[in-house]
Amino acid sequence: MQEKKIAALLGIMCFLLTVGICIQMRTVTSTASRMGRTYAENELRDSVLKWKEKYDLAYDNLETKESKLEKLRESASKSSETSENVKTDLGKNNMALGLTEVIGKGITITLKDAEVAINKLDLSSSLVHYSDLIEVANALKNAGAEAISINGERIVNPTAIACAGNIIKINNEKVGVPFVINAIGSPEKLYGALTMLGGYIDKLKDDGVTVDIEKKDSITIPKYDGVYKFEYAKVVE
Amino acid sequence: MIYISIIIGCILGAIIGMNTPVISYTYSSYLAIAIIAALDTVFGGITSVIKKNFDLKIFLSGFFGNAILSIALTYLGERLNVDIYLAAVVVFVGRMFTNLAIIRRHYVDKWTNKFAEMSHKNKKEVKE
Structure with a gap:
């Protein structure tokens, strides 16, 4: 009985052992690693195979x-x-929309009320009126001005230039004399358009402004x- | 009886081993050292059977313990860049040779006794 047990156990052990040996042999032959002549060669082959495996994995x-x-x-x-x-x-x-500061070449126009009235009968014509600013701005726009400001107030789509007694309101801000109008655009074109004979500037000058x-x-x-x-306007889809 | 079972185990193992999938080469060095350890244990087992002091517990613990310990040592050696598995191989193979020597001696003695008896008998017969 005891001998049978031992025999069976040894048989199982040998079975496991042979399985292991066979797997090992097949692994070694399948990776084509024949025993090299020197130890260093073996080591190198070993590391090459290991790295190859790692490389495959990494790849x-x-x-x-x-x-x-x-x-x-x-x-x-x-x-x-x-x-x-x-x-x-x-x-x-x-x-x-005029929501950014812009820079470029252009012209600067300064309008001042006449110091001495030329036409004593019509003192009002010697002053700069809101309509004068509108005319000038319009002329500048017509001449291709890309951006206009009057005394630092940008002229944009909703800008209104309105008379408010002894001052003028632009963008609901009060502005007064002297009016400095800045315009960005081709300086020659703007200058030419403003100073043409019979133009609005000519008329202002005649009035003493x-x-x-x-x-x-x-x-x-x-x-x-x-x-x-935009309260009432809506985008048409 | 023991040898028959060993041979049957080896044949079965070879058949199954040939049909199992191949393991990764990275781990083949561990398997190799485990095989050496197991081989040592099997020879030790045969020796103990011959000496009639076979202990199942010792045999089993030796089989798995040696294999696991040698694998662990190999792994440690790899980490430390020292070929510790060489020491394990030396120890196991040395013990294998010792055990083989014991087994060999046992059978050589057995057979010489047998031959001596046989020749003694023959001589007696001749004399008679």
């Missing part, structure tokens, strides 16, 4: 990660493209401080 990993990255990059580029577009659009729109026009290389025009409100 698989890399492939999956790369495909992931590609996807991420695609989505990222999409979003960045749109955000870039949105940014430039926003910049352009803000400039068109002091008019000073200067061409400038760099004019900074401030942004519009107000808020655009």
Whole structure:
């Protein structure tokens, strides 16, 4: 009985042992690692095989990660493209709405009331009126001015130039003499348009208003401080 | 009886071992050292059977304990960059030779006794 037990146990042990030996032999032959002549050679072959295995693993990993990255990059580029577009659009729109400070070459016009009345019968004509500012601004716009400000008040779409007694209101801000009108645009064109014979500036000068026009290389025009409100207007879809 | 079971185990193991999947080369050095340890234990087991002091508990614990310890030592050696598995191989193979020597002596003695008896008998017969 005891001997049978021992025999069975030894048989099982040998079975396990042989399985192990066979697996090991097949592993070694399948990885084509023949015993080298020197120990160093063996070591090298060993490490090469190990690294090869690691490399294969890492390569698989890399492939999956790369495909992931590609996807991420695609989505990222999409979003960045749109955000870039949105940014430039926003910049352009803000400039068109006068919500950003702008700089460029243009002209500066200074209007002052006449110091000595030329026409004593009509003193009023010697003063600068809101209508004069409107006319000048209109003339500047007609001549291609890209941005206009009067005494630091940007002329934008909702800007109103209104008479308020002894002062003038622009963008609901009070402005007074002297009126400094800055305009960005081609200085030659603007200058020519304003100073043409029979033009509005000519008429003002005749009335005794002091008019000073200067061409400038760099004019900074401030942004519009107000808020655009749309209560009744809606975008047509 | 013992040898028959050993041979059957070896044949079965070879058949199954040939059909199992191959393990990763990285772990083959561990398996190798475990095989050496197990081989040592089997020879030790045979020796103890011959000496008639076979203990099941010692045999089993030796089989698995030696294998696991040698694997652990190999792993440690790899971490420390010292070839500790060489020491394990030396010890196991040395013990294997010792055990083999005991087994060999046992059977050589057995057979010489047998031959001596046989020749003694023959001589007696011749004399007669």
